[in-house]
Amino acid sequence: MFDTPCLVIDLPVVDENIARFQKLADAAGLQTRPHIKTHKLPFFAKRQIAAGAIGITCQKIGEAEVMAEGGLQDILLTYNVIGDAKLDRLVALAKKCKLSVTCDNSTVAEGLSAHFANAGIDLTVLVECDTGAGRCGVQSPIAACELASQINGLPGLKFGGLMTYPPMDHSENVDKWLADAKKLIQAAGIACPVVSTGGTPNMDTLAAFKHATEHRAGTYIYNDRxxxxxxxxxxxxxxxxxxxxxxxxxxxxxxxxxxxxxxxxxxxxxxxxxxxxxxxxxxxxxxxxxxxxxxxxxxxxxxxxxxxxxxxxxxxxxxxxxxxxxxxxxxxxxxxxxxxxxxxxxxx
Ligand SMILES: Cc1ncc(COP(=O)(O)O)c(C=O)c1O
Structure with a gap:
């Protein structure tokens, strides 16, 4: 029996929350790639996959290592990975699961390429876009296209698409930003298979993301005050x-x-x-x-x-x-x- 203080999770509510996100995404024609930062357990990640998610999102290599070890196959790491220590771990991780990462600048792209060029695997890299939330991300669709072209030309890397953590109340603007970037990238002769959006507060308006292919919600699994x-x-x-x-x-x-x-x-x-x-x-x-x-x-x-x-x-x-x-x-x-x-x- 538990002793306090402790964290107690209501499994039937978790399952309802997982099912709800999947249903909303299905209705909007989006695939789901839940962010595991909220629960941090392979047990729940597997329940999200069983409910229909195509893969998971992690923020840290250590989280992704735990998830791969726990049997999760398809992992997107939404973070600029910098430095030999992390890049060596990233190469080892990419040999254990289907890994993709994001990047918003040349320094990161070049570091990824230097480590993957001779690794025998092409790493899929998505360009992170700042569509208004003001955190990481290239600042314009033109900049997204330039970085996509650079990634596409670097050994060991494959451009995979666009990723944003959007501001919560401006989904139409976010969608236009992403559509403009995708158009420029395709006009440059580069395929842009994935457009990844995210967030729990915008789950009820997913249909606004007309140009997205997948959505990453995280907090929805537990919810909070x-x-x-x-x-x-x-x-x-x-x-x-x-x-x-x-x-x-x-x-x-x-x-x-x-x-x-x-x-x-x-x-x-x-x-x-x-x-x-x-x-x-x-x-x-x-x-x-x-x-x-x-x-x-x-x-x-x-x-x-x-x-x-x-x-x-x-x-x-x-x-x-x-x-x-x-x-x-x-x-x-x-x-x-x-x-x-x-x-x-x-x-x-
Ligand atoms: C890159 C990224 N994707 C997805 C999420 C999930 O968002 P939410 O917690 O609003 O569901 C977050 C949250 O911080 C994030 O940083």
Whole structure:
């Protein structure tokens, strides 16, 4: 049986969330390539594949190594890989699974080529495009075409298409950006088989991505309080809760729990409070120290006793997943199984 603080995952809700994404993508004519950063377990990645996903997305080589070891075959690494240490691992990884990566600059493309030219495999490389989210990515369709041409000419590499992590509320603009880039690339005589978009908050408007071929959602598998706040899911769609024990009731209006920043993270994601107490959504987790959470009950009728175990929906589940060495998976019969979060802590 679990002890607190711990992360408990509701398997039937996970399966519903997986099925929903697949259904929405099918309806929009898109393939799915879920991002595993949220769950970090081959167990769930395989469930996503079984539901119809063509492959998975990872952000770190260490995550991809764990997934390949766990039997996942088709992996897209959406990160600029730099330096001999990582590039040597990338070559070894490409010999174990169908690997593709993304890149947004010449330095990265040349590094990839230098390591793959004599590896006996051509690495598929997608160009990362900044379609408005303001993170990595080439800055214009013309720049995307230039980098695609460079990749196409480099030994050991094969241009695979376009990848973006888009801003969430501008799907039509994103689609136009990608369509323009694809047109330029094809006009240059280069095939552009994959156009990969992503995100959970835009899952309900996937049809706007008319020129995409696949979508990478990640957080949707568990959902969290930030997605409730955006209207992207309901409380009942949240599959992950941090279980915590009430360890003190110093005043009538304050409860202290054994989950602090090391269990809930300090991530606010623009929200007030550090998570939602499922038993009392009107109570506020107003402060965290490392091992204590401070709940103000305010006008809530909730009156927890010392020793009560409560459930908290985290603000940002992906970082919380990374904090726990194991999760407890609860099946439809209420049976609990403890599983290691195998790709946790993979910073490299
Ligand atoms: C490259 C990339 N693809 C897909 C995703 C998944 O997005 P979401 O967590 O909104 O589902 C992310 C999230 O950070 C990402 O960085």
């Amino acid at each position: 930030s997605l409730i706040a955006r209207g992207a899911c309901g409380v009942e769609d949240c599959a992950a809760v941090v279980k915590a024990t009430v360890v003190s009731r110093p005043t009538k209006t304050r409860a202290i729990i054994d989950a602090g920043s090391k269990a809930l993270s300090s991530d606010l994601l623009g929200l007030e409070g550090f998570g939602m107490v499922r038993e009392a959504p009107d109570a506020s987790i107003v402060g965290l120290s490392e091992e204590h959470g401070i709940i103000e009950l305010g006008d809530s009728n909730w009156d927890p006793a010392v020793g009560d175990i409560i459930s908290i929906i985290p603000n940002h589940i992906c970082v919380v997943s990374n904090l726990f060495p194991t999760i407890w998976v609860q099946d439809e019969n209420g049976e609990m199984t403890e599983m290691p979060v195998a790709a946790r802590g993979m910073l490299r």
